[in-house]
Amino acid sequence: MSTLVELIGVGDGKSRNDKLFGSKIVNIVGTCKLLTTVSQEDKLKELKYTAREKVEVFDQEFMPHINSMYNFAYRLTFDEDDSKDLVQDTYLKAYRFIHSFERGTNAKAWLFRILKNSFINDFRKKSKQPAKVDYQEVESYYNSDDVDVPITTDLRVDSLKDMIGDEITIALNSLAVDFRTVIILCDLEGFTYEEMAKILDIPIGTVRSRLHRARNLLKEKLQKYAQSMGYK
Amino acid sequence: MKSETTNGQCKELDKCIELLNLIMDNEALPEEESFIDQHLENCACCLKQYEVEKEFRSLIKKKLENKDVPSDLIASIKHKIAAAH
Numbered sequence: 001m002s003t004l005v006e007l008i009g010v011g012d013g014k015s016r017n018d019k020l021f022g023s024k025i026v027n028i029v030g031t032c033k034l035l036t037t038v039s040q041e042d043k044l045k046e047l048k049y050t051a052r053e054k055v056e057v058f059d060q061e062f063m064p065h066i067n068s069m070y071n072f073a074y075r076l077t078f079d080e081d082d083s084k085d086l087v088q089d090t091y092l093k094a095y096r097f098i099h100s101f102e103r104g105t106n107a108k109a110w111l112f113r114i115l116k117n118s119f120i121n122d123f124r125k126k127s128k129q130p131a132k133v134d135y136q137e138v139e140s141y142y143n144s145d146d147v148d149v150p151i152t153t154d155l156r157v158d159s160l161k162d163m164i165g166d167e168i169t170i171a172l173n174s175l176a177v178d179f180r181t182v183i184i185l186c187d188l189e190g191f192t193y194e195e196m197a198k199i200l201d202i203p204i205g206t207v208r209s210r211l212h213r214a215r216n217l218l219k220e221k222l223q224k225y226a227q228s229m230g231y232k
Numbered sequence: 233m234k235s236e237t238t239n240g241q242c243k244e245l246d247k248c249i250e251l252l253n254l255i256m257d258n259e260a261l262p263e264e265e266s267f268i269d270q271h272l273e274n275c276a277c278c279l280k281q282y283e284v285e286k287e288f289r290s291l292i293k294k295k296l297e298n299k300d301v302p303s304d305l306i307a308s309i310k311h312k313i314a315a316a317h
Contacts, residue, residue: 058313063306070301084305091309095316151246160287165295172296186257187292193259208259212250219288 048099061107062094068189069111075184076119076177086123090115109191113199116181155219159226171221179214186211242277252278252285 049057069090073083093114094101101110172180185191185199193211197204236243251268254260260268272279 066301066306067298070305071298074299080299080302083299084302084308087305088309088312092312092316095313151249155284155288157283157287160284160291163291163295165297168291168295169297172292183292187289188296193257208250208254211257212253215253215288216246216249219284222288 054095054098057098057101057103058095061101061103062091062111065108065111066091068108069115072112072115072184072189073119075173075180077123078173082123086115086118089118089122093118106195108189109195109199112185112189112191116199151216155223155226160222163222163226167225168222171218171225174221175214175217178210179217182207182211182214183218237275237277240277242275242281245277245281248275248278249281249285252282256285256289 066087069087070083073086073090074080077083077086090111094111101107172183175183181200182196185196186193191199193204193207196207200207202210242248248268248271251260251264255265255268268278272282
């Protein structure tokens, strides 16, 4: 069961986050025990979905998010093959643990959480390259909530308007992975703080402060870029 | 509310930037929202910053490049799932 717990991250059922996906670990454990003794017909009743319903849930609730999932994977790994592996792995896990998904709840957040966990638990370990993290940056900003964040006050609306996709992409990719991730989840994918807390396994207060720091860092990088390009 | 500034920069700029973003994220408490609304009436620095924050977010949303999903990825996932049965 450890894999399942790790995958869906079920807590004590009391926190708001535990209710978000409607996961019920007790029922799943009970189901697994029962399966050894019950008949085929009872099995179907015990499991949440029939084989046909599994296909339905997979196609209707999981597959529509593949574009966001692939781009999230790419922004974590910067590599097309690695992104494909990560997304495929995520979808196979989602299928394997489909009974812990409650239909009509937030499939996208559920999938993002699995992908994020796969990236941390499997991918980073397997990867030949060390994780592309700017440790100095992490050290400076990560360990304290009280640290003074540089505020870029010279960044102008006009220089932002002049920027092209490449510049913003390079600036975002140069952020440490934890800062990059909150910007992607919030500003790009539109997840709420509560959903982000669940996806990342961190308290909402940490989501809030990390996002604030991430945005300030990104603005600082864009400001440096604007300066170097002579934007006024 | 009188705005506290030094050389035209709001003394609470960092706090205000955080609150502005909370509002734009739809995560601010009603009292945080009314604090900023009152503050912006008197603080030109933060009002200017609000424009920067808005443009910054729109830059991320509109100009970050998205990759197309490789054509063989969906087929490969479906194939592996069918094989798992």
